[in-house]
Amino acid sequence: MNRLVLVLLFSSCGASTDQVRRTFPLEVLVRAPTAPTDSGWTLSDVRGVASFASVRFFEGQVLITRRRSPLDWLVSTAHAHPGHYEAGAALGELLEPLELNLAGGEPATWGTVNAVTGRYGSVELGWATGVRVLGTATKGSESVRFDTGVLAPTKPLSAIAFEHTMTTAEGTVRLELDLGVLLSRVDFGKTLSTPDAQGLTPLDRASPAFNGFERGVTDTTSYRFTWQSN
Amino acid sequence: MHRFTLCLCAVTLAACEPPISVVKFTTWGEEYIEQGIPTKMGMEAGFEDGWAVTFTKFLVILKDVTVADGQGQVASKQPGAKAFDLVKKGPVEVYAASAPAKRYDKVGYAIAPDDNAEATNIEASDLALLKSRKASVIVVGSATKGGVTKAFDWSFTNATGYEDCERAEMGGKGVVLTVGQETTVQLTVHGDHFFYDQLGGDANLRFEAMANADANGDNRVTLDELAVVQLTSLPQGQYGTASVANVRNLRDFVTQNVRTIGHYDGEGECVPRSR
Numbered sequence: 001m002n003r004l005v006l007v008l009l010f011s012s013c014g015a016s017t018d019q020v021r022r023t024f025p026l027e028v029l030v031r032a033p034t035a036p037t038d039s040g041w042t043l044s045d046v047r048g049v050a051s052f053a054s055v056r057f058f059e060g061q062v063l064i065t066r067r068r069s070p071l072d073w074l075v076s077t078a079h080a081h082p083g084h085y086e087a088g089a090a091l092g093e094l095l096e097p098l099e100l101n102l103a104g105g106e107p108a109t110w111g112t113v114n115a116v117t118g119r120y121g122s123v124e125l126g127w128a129t130g131v132r133v134l135g136t137a138t139k140g141s142e143s144v145r146f147d148t149g150v151l152a153p154t155k156p157l158s159a160i161a162f163e164h165t166m167t168t169a170e171g172t173v174r175l176e177l178d179l180g181v182l183l184s185r186v187d188f189g190k191t192l193s194t195p196d197a198q199g200l201t202p203l204d205r206a207s208p209a210f211n212g213f214e215r216g217v218t219d220t221t222s223y224r225f226t227w228q229s230n
Numbered sequence: 231m232h233r234f235t236l237c238l239c240a241v242t243l244a245a246c247e248p249p250i251s252v253v254k255f256t257t258w259g260e261e262y263i264e265q266g267i268p269t270k271m272g273m274e275a276g277f278e279d280g281w282a283v284t285f286t287k288f289l290v291i292l293k294d295v296t297v298a299d300g301q302g303q304v305a306s307k308q309p310g311a312k313a314f315d316l317v318k319k320g321p322v323e324v325y326a327a328s329a330p331a332k333r334y335d336k337v338g339y340a341i342a343p344d345d346n347a348e349a350t351n352i353e354a355s356d357l358a359l360l361k362s363r364k365a366s367v368i369v370v371g372s373a374t375k376g377g378v379t380k381a382f383d384w385s386f387t388n389a390t391g392y393e394d395c396e397r398a399e400m401g402g403k404g405v406v407l408t409v410g411q412e413t414t415v416q417l418t419v420h421g422d423h424f425f426y427d428q429l430g431g432d433a434n435l436r437f438e439a440m441a442n443a444d445a446n447g448d449n450r451v452t453l454d455e456l457a458v459v460q461l462t463s464l465p466q467g468q469y470g471t472a473s474v475a476n477v478r479n480l481r482d483f484v485t486q487n488v489r490t491i492g493h494y495d496g497e498g499e500c501v502p503r504s505r
Contacts, residue, residue, distance in 0.1 A: 038478060062430070062472075062473050158431075159430055159431065159472060159473060160473070161473055181475075185461075185462050185478070187462065208460070208462045208463055209462075211462040211463070211464075211466055212462040214466050215461060215462060215466075215470070215471070218470060219471055219472070219475075220430070220472055220473040221473055221474075221475045
């Protein structure tokens, strides 16, 4: 009888996933563009700043678009379905701001993430002051020293893929910011502006070039999160 | 002795294997495909930008309907492929399977081209069209706003598996087959997804950018014309690509959206995977 009770207890407990508190370091690496942009511009001397406020890790996997229902405005509870992105439970967060030097180099430490074990699916990046990129774009005999100006997204960048089963194993999460993807849609021939006194060409906010910059900044594939085992 | 052993085995098997049950898969394009997608009016969903769309053909090939348990053990799989015209009144049966009555967590299907697809409710000429274009989906219809009508006839060769299907509203994974009951599962197709303006997150329905793509002004919007429209020429905040890489123009965008049309029992979802 006692053995049966134990078996039942174990079988019912076996389905549960006990989360364990843990921390892990988050490092950031900037990848410089290595290929020409979509419109054929080769980029060099790329630098600037990306200013983040926070990182949050969630269990929801990144999939695809969902049909918007008028009831969405009335129902606050999120239902998780395959094919939809629903953030789900928060599994970790880092609330220290980061001023990331986009000139690149070695991986930089952002901070220590307070987290729990579990199955991770996605990340949300919170912006501080936003992102600004400068550099030189060259196509044939044409050269443009550009300044995107500061783009400050009004809402966090959510649904960045990060699929990893987080255990208590030692390791680091790495964020790679890929400037090649981020700038790939910018056509530097369509800035709708002229160089300033310093020879820098700003991207007019109404220009196709700035439109491409905004799309690159909000393209979640510009940001790659990976687990690096120790 | 042998006969006794055989009987014992049969009794044992009968005791361990659940009785056979039947699951019937149907497909339906809902009112959006059968009747059209209206302009948004108040709380009523529809196009944000004043357009309305009706389909005259919505041809689709469904194949590989599969019922498997949580361990991936396949209980039943649809042989061959079938072609449907979802503008015709549905739901229409796709495949009926027999399987032991129990829970099946892994149910999936595919929308993919197939040279050997069989006709169902589809005209022979439309089946031939699907095959000649090597298409999985063909949509023919028109969009109207004010006095302007723009026709479209688009073919897509995407092959997409819809895996791990799950019912909406916490309805659970796959299907549960019950003794003595025929269970019906609908492979629902969402025709409005062609016109979503986001590849991730919440989306609105828009046609304005597609209408403006009609470069030669013949009131027919072709996929080639959509390919000319770079997303960077469209208003910021519209046609965001989220986590989908290498989507640069409206043709890329609508082709990517095709991968999201397959659903499960209405608003239920599957995990779409390219094949």
